[in-house]
Every structure is written in C-alpha cells, then in structure tokens.
Amino acid sequence: MLALAPVMAIILSLVIGRYPVSLSAIGQVVLNKLHLANYQVAQVHTVLIWDIRLPRAILGALVGACLAVSGAAFQGLFRNPLVSSGILGVSSGAGFGAALAIILFHGNTSATYGFAFAFALLAVLLSYMIGQVYNTTPTIMLVLGGVIVSSVFSSLISFTKYVADPYRELPSIVFWLMGSLATASYRDIMVAGIPMLVGLVGLMGIRWRINVLSMGDKEAHALGVNLKLDKGIVIFSATLATAGAVCVSGIIGWVGLIIPHICRMLVGNDNRVLIPSSMALGACFLVLVDDIGRIITGSEIPLGILTALIGAPFFVWLLKRTKGGGW
Amino acid sequence: MLALAPVMAIILSLVIGRYPVSLSAIGQVVLNKLHLANYQVAQVHTVLIWDIRLPRAILGALVGACLAVSGAAFQGLFRNPLVSSGILGVSSGAGFGAALAIILFHGNTSATYGFAFAFALLAVLLSYMIGQVYNTTPTIMLVLGGVIVSSVFSSLISFTKYVADPYRELPSIVFWLMGSLATASYRDIMVAGIPMLVGLVGLMGIRWRINVLSMGDKEAHALGVNLKLDKGIVIFSATLATAGAVCVSGIIGWVGLIIPHICRMLVGNDNRVLIPSSMALGACFLVLVDDIGRIITGSEIPLGILTALIGAPFFVWLLKRTKGGGW
Amino acid sequence: MHLLELNDAGFTYPQQRDAVFSSINLRVDRGEIFCLLGPNGCGKTTLLDCILGIHRLDQGRIKVNGEDARHFRPGEIAKHVAYVPQRHENTFPYTVIDMVKMGRAVYTGRFSSPSDIDKEQAKKALEIVGMMHMRHRPFTQLSGGEAQLVMIARALAQQTSLIIMDEPTAHLDFKHEMLVMETIVKLVRETDMSVLMATHFPNHTFYFENRDIPIRVALMHDHTFLESGKPTEVLREDNIGRIYRVKARLAEFAMEEGSLRQLIPLRTLTAEDNCDESQY
Amino acid sequence: MHLLELNDAGFTYPQQRDAVFSSINLRVDRGEIFCLLGPNGCGKTTLLDCILGIHRLDQGRIKVNGEDARHFRPGEIAKHVAYVPQRHENTFPYTVIDMVKMGRAVYTGRFSSPSDIDKEQAKKALEIVGMMHMRHRPFTQLSGGEAQLVMIARALAQQTSLIIMDEPTAHLDFKHEMLVMETIVKLVRETDMSVLMATHFPNHTFYFENRDIPIRVALMHDHTFLESGKPTEVLREDNIGRIYRVKARLAEFAMEEGSLRQLIPLRTLTAEDNCDESQY
Amino acid sequence: SPDKKNPEKTAEESSITLTDTLGRKVSVPRKIERVACLYAFTGHVTVMLGQGEKIVAVPGGLKRDVLLNQICPTIKNASVPSSNESINIEELLRVKPDLVLINRQTGINKDETAKLDRFDLPYLVIDFQSMEEQRRAVNIIGKVLSAEKEALAYSEYYLDCIKRVSERVKDIPEDQRLRVYHSVNEATRTDPPNSLPADWMKTAGLINVSVNQTLRLIEGKNFASLEQILLWDPEVILVNEPGVAEYILKNTQWSSLNAVKTQKVYQMPVGISRWGHPGGLETPLALLWTAQLLYPEQFMDMDIKQESRTFYKEFFDLQVDDATLDRILAGQGMRLTREQGGETR
Ligand SMILES: Nc1ncnc2c1ncn2[C@@H]1O[C@H](COP(=O)(O)OP(=O)(O)OP(=O)(O)O)[C@@H](O)[C@H]1O
Numbered sequence A, B: 001m002l003a004l005a006p007v008m009a010i011i012l013s014l015v016i017g018r019y020p021v022s023l024s025a026i027g028q029v030v031l032n033k034l035h036l037a038n039y040q041v042a043q044v045h046t047v048l049i050w051d052i053r054l055p056r057a058i059l060g061a062l063v064g065a066c067l068a069v070s071g072a073a074f075q076g077l078f079r080n081p082l083v084s085s086g087i088l089g090v091s092s093g094a095g096f097g098a099a100l101a102i103i104l105f106h107g108n109t110s111a112t113y114g115f116a117f118a119f120a121l122l123a124v125l126l127s128y129m130i131g132q133v134y135n136t137t138p139t140i141m142l143v144l145g146g147v148i149v150s151s152v153f154s155s156l157i158s159f160t161k162y163v164a165d166p167y168r169e170l171p172s173i174v175f176w177l178m179g180s181l182a183t184a185s186y187r188d189i190m191v192a193g194i195p196m197l198v199g200l201v202g203l204m205g206i207r208w209r210i211n212v213l214s215m216g217d218k219e220a221h222a223l224g225v226n227l228k229l230d231k232g233i234v235i236f237s238a239t240l241a242t243a244g245a246v247c248v249s250g251i252i253g254w255v256g257l258i259i260p261h262i263c264r265m266l267v268g269n270d271n272r273v274l275i276p277s278s279m280a281l282g283a284c285f286l287v288l289v290d291d292i293g294r295i296i297t298g299s300e301i302p303l304g305i306l307t308a309l310i311g312a313p314f315f316v317w318l319l320k321r322t323k324g325g326g327w
Numbered sequence C, D: 001m002h003l004l005e006l007n008d009a010g011f012t013y014p015q016q017r018d019a020v021f022s023s024i025n026l027r028v029d030r031g032e033i034f035c036l037l038g039p040n041g042c043g044k045t046t047l048l049d050c051i052l053g054i055h056r057l058d059q060g061r062i063k064v065n066g067e068d069a070r071h072f073r074p075g076e077i078a079k080h081v082a083y084v085p086q087r088h089e090n091t092f093p094y095t096v097i098d099m100v101k102m103g104r105a106v107y108t109g110r111f112s113s114p115s116d117i118d119k120e121q122a123k124k125a126l127e128i129v130g131m132m133h134m135r136h137r138p139f140t141q142l143s144g145g146e147a148q149l150v151m152i153a154r155a156l157a158q159q160t161s162l163i164i165m166d167e168p169t170a171h172l173d174f175k176h177e178m179l180v181m182e183t184i185v186k187l188v189r190e191t192d193m194s195v196l197m198a199t200h201f202p203n204h205t206f207y208f209e210n211r212d213i214p215i216r217v218a219l220m221h222d223h224t225f226l227e228s229g230k231p232t233e234v235l236r237e238d239n240i241g242r243i244y245r246v247k248a249r250l251a252e253f254a255m256e257e258g259s260l261r262q263l264i265p266l267r268t269l270t271a272e273d274n275c276d277e278s279q280y
Numbered sequence E: 001s002p003d004k005k006n007p008e009k010t011a012e013e014s015s016i017t018l019t020d021t022l023g024r025k026v027s028v029p030r031k032i033e034r035v036a037c038l039y040a041f042t043g044h045v046t047v048m049l050g051q052g053e054k055i056v057a058v059p060g061g062l063k064r065d066v067l068l069n070q071i072c073p074t075i076k077n078a079s080v081p082s083s084n085e086s087i088n089i090e091e092l093l094r095v096k097p098d099l100v101l102i103n104r105q106t107g108i109n110k111d112e113t114a115k116l117d118r119f120d121l122p123y124l125v126i127d128f129q130s131m132e133e134q135r136r137a138v139n140i141i142g143k144v145l146s147a148e149k150e151a152l153a154y155s156e157y158y159l160d161c162i163k164r165v166s167e168r169v170k171d172i173p174e175d176q177r178l179r180v181y182h183s184v185n186e187a188t189r190t191d192p193p194n195s196l197p198a199d200w201m202k203t204a205g206l207i208n209v210s211v212n213q214t215l216r217l218i219e220g221k222n223f224a225s226l227e228q229i230l231l232w233d234p235e236v237i238l239v240n241e242p243g244v245a246e247y248i249l250k251n252t253q254w255s256s257l258n259a260v261k262t263q264k265v266y267q268m269p270v271g272i273s274r275w276g277h278p279g280g281l282e283t284p285l286a287l288l289w290t291a292q293l294l295y296p297e298q299f300m301d302m303d304i305k306q307e308s309r310t311f312y313k314e315f316f317d318l319q320v321d322d323a324t325l326d327r328i329l330a331g332q333g334m335r336l337t338r339e340q341g342g343e344t345r
C-alpha cells in the first residue's frame, strides 16, 4: 500500500504538464516503451513522456523519499525532534564539493557529482569527529558539530562564489546550488540513484534499531546495541541518501524536517512504521508539489517555494486534528 | 568589564580600514566631534571616521549583541540547545516584510523597515499560535511552529522575488536580504536601535527568570513564575532584538546559535552571567569579524563568510579545551 | 480557615474517557502532615498537579488559605505552596546552588536576580538537607538521591506554609530518608509548616504519628478517597488488602523510644484470598 | 565459573579527582541475588554502569560467564545481562509494548524487526509485571510507578541469566513492590536467573533471605565494600549506624509464615552518638 | 536537425548555418515565424528589427517595458516559459518556437541546453562584454531573423557614434580625463573589467574607477565598499536607478566625495532599456549622452534630444513626444507598475 502511493503519484505526473498530450498518446508511448505495443506516436510525445516527465517524476520520488526518511532517522538517532536531514552538514558539504569541482574541472559533470558526494561524506565525518570530543554525551555535540561544519561549508560555498570566474564558473555554481528536478535525466537517476537506493535500503533495514538507539546511549548499549556500528550505519545510510538527493536536486529544505513530523502525527513514533511512511509520503509529496509547480504558471515555480506553501497548511491542519499526537 | 570589551572593539574598528588615516587624525576627529577640541581636519577624514566607521562599528556591536543574546535566551526558554535567534521565524518574517514593502512602495526606506519589523512580529505571533494548539507541551510545538512559519515566509520571499520586476524591485530585494553593515548610518542606528535596545534591556532584566523557565513549565509554575507573561516577555524581547538586527543587517546566521554556546563553555549555563556574556561576546565578535572583512581585501568579504570561517575553529578549540563544559 | 481545602474535586485528562479522580474532599491545616497513599497510577501526582494549578479541575474547587485558587494570579500559588516533583527532567547543567536559588523566584522581582538574603536562604536550605558540600557541582552529575535532596532544598528555600512533595524519599538512602523525615518533623513542629505528600510508605505515616505530629492520611482508590484519617485508623490490614491486594501485617514493637507501628508486606493476594470485589 | 566476577575494580570519573570506588571484589553466581546497599552517591549506579560496560574500569577486571568483559564485542554484554536503569529520559512517545519489545534487540538481527516470538515474549513480560492492560498507552503518559514496571518488563523480555536493577522498587506502590519482589523470587527460583540490584531497602534483603533464596548483600561505603555476606551478618545495627549515621533497630517478628526480620530506622545519629570515625 | 523532419527539402533550402556568440555552429530554419526570446536583450533587438510580432516567449521583465509594449503590444500575450534562467520545456514546446534565443548563463548550462536539444529546438546564445561583441550579437539576430539590413543600420549607427565620440575625446590628455564611478542599480554595485560599461566608458574618454580593482562579487554582481569609493574619490558619479542619485547626494557618508560636493551625480536615461547598462540596447546613445554631459566643450554642436528622437524613429519606428523624451532622459517612468497591468506572468 505504502509503495503504491508513490507509484500512483508518478503515473499521475505523466499526465500533467503545460504541453497538452492526450491520454491515449501517453498510453501509447508507455506501451511502446514497455515493448507491449508498437504504435505510431509523434517523437515529441515520446520524448516528453518518457524522457522528460518520467525521469523527473522518478527522481522527485527518490529525492523526496530520501530527504524525508533521513530526517526521520536523524530525529530518532539524535533524540531531538528538531533535527532534519541536513543536520550533519551533508547539504552544504555537497554544495561546496560541487562548487569546487566546477572551479577545478570546469564543470565536468562526473567530477561535479563525485566531488559533491565526497564532500558530503567529508562534512559528516568532520561533524562526527567534532562530536567525539566529549564522548559521554555525544549526541548534542554531534549535532552542534554538524551545525558548525554546515556553516563552515556554507561559508566556503560563498567563498568559492566570491573567487569564481563570474562568466564561466559562477553561473554553473549558482545553477547547481539552486538545483531543480527540471533537468532530471535517466543518467541522473543512474548516478545519484545508487547512493540514494543504498541509503533507503539501509535505513529501511535498520529502522527498528533506531527505536532502540533513541533510548539513549546507555540504555541502547545495555539492550545489546553496538552503538558505534549501528549509529554509523544510520548516519552513513542517511548521509548517502541525502547526499544523493542533494547532488541531483540541490538544497530542498522543509521536506527533511516536516514530512517526518507529519508522519509522526499520522502513524506514531515507531520507526518500523515511521520510516516507510516517511519514505512514501516524502516521495508523493515532492512529486505532487513538483507537478503543481510545473503547471500553475508558464515558468516553473521553484520547488522550494511550493514545498512550504503547500505543506504548511497541511501540517497545521494535522496538528489541530491530532493535537500533536502525544508530544 | 563585559561592557568594556565591545567598546574597545568599536574603538579598534575606528582605526582599521582600507583608507589610510593617521592615528592623530582619528583622535582629532573624535575630539572635535565630542566638542572637546577644534582641530582642522580634512572633511574626508571626518566623514570616514565619524559617519562611516563609527556607525558601522556601533551597529555591528548592537546586531551581534542582539543575535547572540536572543539565541541564548531562546535556548534557555525552549530547553533546547539547538535553537537559535531566528527560531520563531523572525528573520524570514522580516525578510518577507521588506520584500513586500519594496514591491508595494517601491523601496521607500521607512516603509521597508516598518514592514520588515511588523512581519517579524507577525511571524513570531503565528509561531506562537501554532504552538498553542496543544497546550500541555507547548515548547516543542512552539519551536516546530517557528520552523513552519519560518519556512513559509522564506517561500514567500522567494515568491516575491519570483514576481518582482527583475530590473527595479528584484535588485533591491536581493540587496536587502543580503544585508550588510557596509552602509550603516546613524539613521539606521536610530531606527533599528530602539527595538534592539528595548530587546537587550528586556532580556538583561529578565535573565534570571530564564533560568527558572528552563526548569520546564510545570516546575516553573510551581516556583511562582507567571508562565504566559514571563515567556511572553522573553519572546517579545528576543523578537524585538532579532527583528531590529535583521532589519539593518540582513540575515546573519551562526552568531545566534554558536556565540551562546561558546559562552556556555566559558561561563556556564547560569543566564545571569550567560546573557551579559553573550551580549558582550556577540558584539565583539561581529565588530571584529567585520573589521577583518574590511581589511583583508580591497573590497569586503561578506560577513556571513567570515563569521563561520573565523568562529568555527575557535569553537572547536574551545570544545576540545572545556570538553563541552558539562553537557 | 484551612490552609488547603478541596471540595468535591474531579479531573479527567483531555482525550481520556475516564476521570482520574472525582469527589475528592481534602483539608490540610497549619502544622499538619497529610499523606496520600494509593496504588501506582491512581492519580496522586495528578491530584497534586491540580492543587498546584498545573491542571485545571473539571469539577469542584480548591481553596488555599481561604482564597479560591481560581482567583490566583498565575504563579501566585507559589507564595503558599512549594513543590518537590516526582521527576525532574534535566536540560542545562546548572550548579546545585543555582538550582536551589530558583526556589526564591517568588520573592524575586521579574526583572531582578536573587539578592544576598536569597542566597543565604538557599544555603540554609542546602544545609538542612546536608548538601552544602556539593553546592558547586553541576546538578546533572548528581546521583539520583543527591538530586532528590537538592529538589527538597529548593522547596525549603521557597519558605511557604505548605510543601507538596511527590514521593520525596524515593531514591533516598536510609540516612537521607531519615533526614527528610526528621526535617519534616522539625519544620512542622517548629515553624508550623504543613506538608502534603504522596508516598508509597505507610510506615512513614506511622513514623509521624509516633512523633505526635498531627498527621492524616488518605487512601486513594477507585478514583476517589477510600478512607481518610489517622494512620492507625486508616492503614488497617484489611484496607491494604483491599486496595493493594497485598497481605500485610501491622506489627507493633515496644522500644525504649515508645511503641512503634510498622506495616510489613508479606505477599500479594491471589484470587483465592478474595477479600472483596475491588477492581484490582 | 561465576556468572559475574569483579576483581579489584576501580573507577574515577574523568575530570574528577577522587575515585568513585576502588578495590571492589564481587561475585554473583547463578540463582543468586546480590544486593548493593550504600548511601546516596556512594557509587552504586556507577558500579553497575561499569559492569554494563558503559564506563570503563580504570583498574581491575570484570568477568561475565567466565569471559573477560573487555573482550566482549560492543553490545554483547546484553546477552548476559539485562538492565533496569534508575532513571529513563523520555524522548519520543513510544507505546508501552514497543518499549518492552526493545528488550528483544539482542535477539533481533541488526536489519530486522522483532518477530512474532519476540512479541509474545514482550507480552509475557508485561503480563508478569501486570501491565498488559496498558500496552497501547504512550509510555510518556504513564505514572512514575507504571513506567518503572514497564522498564522491568523490558529487562525480563531480554531473558538474560543476570538482571541488573538500579533501585527497581523506587516509585512502586505497595503492591507492585511486592510484585517485583515476588517476581524476582520466582524467576530466581524457577529459572535459575540471578539479580544484581542496588537498593535502599535493607528489608528487601531480609525478604529474600526469609524465602530462602541465596542472597548476598554488600555494604558500599568510603569508596569500597565495607562488608559483604548474608543480610543478617552484614546489616547489623552497628554497621548501619556507621555507614548511614542512623540509629536503627533490627526487629524480629514471629508470624505464621515464619519469623521475619525488619530493620527499622529510628533517628539520625548526632555527633554525640559518635560510634566511630566514619566520614559520614 | 530539421531536415530529418522535412526530408523532401534539402538542407540548403530549408536552413542556414551560423555561429552564435559562444562560437557554436547552429543550423536554423531559413524562415522563422515564431521566436522565443528568453534573454531580454534579444527581445529588445527583435522588436528593433521589426520582428516583434514573431515573439512568442519572453522573460517576465519584458512585459513591463513601457516603450516596448507600446511599439509591440503583442508582447503582452507572449508566454513566459523561464525563470531564474531555468526553462520550463513543456511551456516552451507549447508555443512551438522555430528558434530560441538565450543568454550566456543558460547557454553554458548543459542541463538547460539538453532540454532544448532533446526536442531539436534550435537555439542561439547571445552574449556580449564589449561594444564590438554587442554589435556582432545584433548582427547575428538580424541574420537569423532575415533582417540583416536593419541590423546593419543599427551597427553602422553604433560605429558612427563610436567614431564621433572617440575622435573628439582622443585629444583629452590622460590626466584631464574624468574619473567616473558607475553605479549599477544599487549605489555600491559597479562595473568589473571586461564588461560593456567598462568598454563604452573608456571610449567616452572616461576613467572608470572600478575597472581593474578588486570588487566584492555577490551572486554575479560586483560591489565596492564605501571606503574604497572614498579612496577612489571619483569626480563624477553615474547612476542608472531612479532614486540612487538622490540617496548619494543626501547621505553624509558620501558627502566628502568630490562628485557629491560638485553635485556631479547624474541619473542615466532609460528608454527601451537602461542606457549604458551591461545589457542595455541604447549603448550608442549612452555614449553620446555621457560624452556630451561630461565634456561639453567637445560636444557643443550635438543635440542629444534630436539624436534620441532620430534613434527611436529610425530603429523602432517610434515617434517620441517631448514629454516622453524628457522622461526618458530623466530616467523615470519607463517601467510599468504592477497596477498598470504589467503583470509579469
Ligand atoms: N499526561 C497524561 N495524559 C494522559 N494520562 C496521563 C497523563 N499523565 C498521567 N496519566 C495517567 O493518569 C493516571 C494517574 O497518573 P498519576 O501520575 O497521577 O499517578 P500516581 O498516583 O502519581 O502514580 P505513581 O504512584 O506511579 O506516581 C495514570 O493512569 C496515568 O497513566
């Protein structure tokens, strides 16, 4: 059921768009591509449905799922409901990596992805090292470490912008940071999809352990948890997922903080249910919001604008209904 | 002693800058302006020292003090060390107000300040209302409410940018949001200084109460605290302070989160000491960082870059030394 | 005029169907100890919270010093009643003395900090519970019992005519338990203070009774007071059996200090021992 | 081979000058109860934490089931020892049954969730402490005592041969206290389990002794074990006086169930009662 | 490529190949009926070349140009398929352009161009950082829109202006050339080297104080600090945003500058576009206007009003009345406000 919702959302987004395509044409394209039929369809329709709308919807679903689920996992791990997917500096690390690669390799795409990814991991590693300074209460320090690292990388991003060639490099950096699903291609799905999927699978697998980890270090240890390893897996998976997402879509706020909370209100705090629900809701949410952004005006409304504007009323309504769900 | 440090920092910044002015000239300008002497000095020196460097340093000190102290107060009030001065949506509210005013009144400065300020308050009010939904555990909901409101206003900012005239309005909006002390004038100090000072005085006054409030609602009530009123005073003061700061300097991150933590490590968590220390350190930090930014290149490196790059190593070093100071 | 008076009090948590308690009548006078006894989850803490104004009664009314508590300004209750909570959630690592000083909040203007007098009072309170030597330690690093003593000191610093204590001796060792008991006795005797406490130890009530302190005890059960009165009258073996489903023996020792009553639990009752149809 | 063995154990908190304890020797065998008694802040919790591997000993060594605990993989200790902490800090409002299921973590693969068997075990554990009817309530909304029972159920669900309990009956009412005691007796008797517990109630140890459970007790004082052995041997009036500075009376009742020993605190000792130079 | 779609025609007949400003060789249909101008400058040029009705897509800002909408009312109906240099390809496809004109930022962004490539939409990148490049850019657009004649006319006028100005200022000795600070939109935003303003100001015999100085670069825009401006102490300040001149003249912080003391702070005119702006079309006029303003002795005989009138008449077929001309020269009122129906999207 949970898996079905995002699929429905993806199918819906094949139908939606400024360029009018008839339902039958869409069906024909899909059947053709699945080798189930061989209709004559206009090339523009094929490209539009199969190379523009479909990869965009798939990527949107992946990104949404990754951000939401990482947020949920980090909240559980750090026992702090205000934590979001970017908390350990993943986003700004990735941003800096990309900016650096653009300057060093003049926008070679693989290098950009690679650097973005490597620096996302580096940021998390640095946060972790700062968090280790005082090892009896590592959580708060880890999160603070993340904030620090995050801010340093943000500053470094500004710095690269400051030194970048304004005609050649700067525009690419700005574009990259702004991010968008608009340019999604199967190549993006291939490249960034791997870490995202690994992250998603990792978090799905370890989801119950997050419950146990949220008991606090002392109790979790006494309950038989290998703290370093299990925390490491959660952090690593969430980092992979977020880094992958940021690589293709830029920095999208909100989803990684609020979707988990919406899910908490809907299904409770047990991560066994929370993690898959966050995934599904995150995916649906981002795909649908992106659909709305694509159709309401001619020029696309950036995702970041809509996520909050559409999500916030929903959140408040839910809050009123569930009275906060036990918090 | 604590009051002295920012004054020293301000005096220091009179001396520092790209434009070479002799110490004696500086002294003469200051003595002239204080009506203690009547030297013949070049007008450019007078303008530079008295109309450019001095207001800039004063404003920097005020802004730094306001952001740091609001962060410290909010952390205590919300019993969450990850909370910062912008938590209730003050910054983005102010940003949206300004953007709106720029579009509606074509950049009339008073209107811009007024709107920025009004929307900052509105944002906090909205956060507060969301937080009231479930009134037995209002803190977490209040903070989440702040995050929501904050993100909505950020989106609205993007939205105004999206609909603004790219030639006339957009540049003003961007410029306003970027913020800078570079154009600080006495008028800014007059206009934004009033809410900032009121906020600072309010927080200084109520600082011990923040200790009591941080015991949690139940205990604070039993200790004789009028929760609504005292929380209201803290929130209102911190909001005034932050809103004033954001109005003149744009959105400066970091200071409102990290300076309080640095102070916690240095002087402990008692708000009687923490609040004035945060004020002093915040003020010194921002003034000195701004000084550094002014001199290391011909043009200025944006404040946001330097705060993090200079502050982070200091924070980590302190962390290592104090081992987190009891956290 | 009673120090504290509850008439026909009732309370239900929002979103919960059943009332936690109802038709509760209670009176605490000056220089008196009132003990609430009852099974886990019977509503002792909730009742205390209602008295403190943390929850609002759905029914009935509370009078403190003859005044209707509903007319109190927020926080005013703290002038009359101090509170030792059952559990304290740590946040910032305040020092012990700073924690105790917070007990002086009600005497401190909104915009001022504790004065020297307040500091003295805080120190005095710490001395009473014997924690002066730890006054500069972070509260978060105390052992469970040490923390409890500090919380009691904080309530003492508040200098009210009534202290509400929620299981004040939980986590306390033999000595500190005794110390708290003796402190209560001393305060009640010498300063005419009153104590309203929730406790799980019937023997505490006997201790007070033995020292001739005016003491009353209420057995809370089935959403209301089953019985209240002198410990010896209320804490009978049959009542204990009915409420707790525990077979206990009320023993009496003759000692040089006088005779001493002790309620000694022996074993839980099973269905076969059925003494009445209480729901437990 | 002992279930648990400590040799010459010592520990100091970082940045603290004095050792919390040193030269501690302790042995717990199968089917035995071992009680730690000692004043607040003497280091009971810290000692238990060291055994659980939460802190690392500065000195000495710990053997669990004959294996040196230093060679355990992280978390492996949970196969041998379950833990009921002194205080639990709430974060997310998990339901009661979900809390108890966490006790099954050690039997659950890293990448899997509790199986049906685990669920059954969790339910069984909840039944033992009598909290089945609350299994769907949020843990954060329980009363203090109810929460304590759930924590005990969680430890039971872990099905280890040793359970470490830190003041397990604090916050429990008469019935639940009895219930926990009886549960411990039953478990020790029937399943050959062992319990190592810190407690402030000497009478608990007498209770166990009375039921002929192998029980030993250690009196912790002045950074080490003052004495350890059978309760009747260790918990003498003079020892109590020395450690707690409390005058207590060891009374004996004759009952139909057999004779029953009870240590009854009478009053704290003052300087005049000086019995020895213990620092307390 | 288009010949795939129309196999019956040969490539020579149906398309022409030309090089855009990025140096790309692009094959575009010979006959262009629908053009998407995603860069404002290209919209201005297309209208100037008399091809305004062919415009099917514009950036939002273009809908608020007063003069442009007066000349070519159909712009109101054009689609707005891009924002922040990002193209909504479906919207663009919907208006079926034969050609897309984009700016450099979009052009060097592989993700954006990939969108166009996928649907075989031919596009030209139009960009310039000097006067020569600007002329070339106009010529390219002229060629592709089959309006080479009109483009050439503009280009020749442009060259003529350059010649007229540089001849008269060439004898001004280096040390008598005026040192000018050019404020772009915001008071402290100014020109880097290798920009159109740097080029035309040099030609106008001026020393642009910010060229070859380190500037603070924020989001692609260059800013100077106040102290830096004090150090430069320009003799003249040119601004192109209404209100900024007033601000500079009134603010004490700027009061010690020579330019302020002598009241030499001037608002540049705004017509179709901002005169002298890095992306402005009226660069030749800006050249004349500035040169005459600052070196009046050398340009006694020139009537800038007449020049402007002729310019708009000749290149835009627009008869500007005196009131409009005054507003153009004062730099006021050339943008539609929201209320005036200048809805951008
Ligand atoms: N915030 C809450 N929301 C809903 N129900 C609650 C809440 N807090 C407590 N309860 C329930 O109300 C009942 C009474 O709780 P209370 O804490 O008053 O019991 P208590 O008598 O103090 O118990 P104990 O002796 O264990 O401390 C319990 O069943 C408890 O689960």
Ligand SMILES: Nc1ncnc2c1ncn2[C@@H]1O[C@H](COP(=O)(O)OP(=O)(O)OP(=O)(O)O)[C@@H](O)[C@H]1O
Pocket: C141, C142, C143, C144, C145, C146, C171, C173, D013, D016, D020, D038, D039, D040, D041, D042, D043, D044, D045, D046, D047, D086
């Ligand atoms: N994290 C810590 N850092 C430094 N000192 C600590 C820390 N935790 C506890 N202590 C100190 O170590 C000593 C032993 O504490 P511990 O909690 O082990 O006592 P305990 O015997 O369990 O007491 P109680 O019976 O009150 O629970 C106390 O003096 C306490 O203040």
Ligand SMILES: [Mg+2]
Pocket: C044, C045, C046, C086, C166, D143, D144, D145
């Ligand atoms: Mg209770």
Ligand SMILES: [Mg+2]
Pocket: C143, C144, C145, D044, D045, D046, D086, D166
């Ligand atoms: Mg302990």
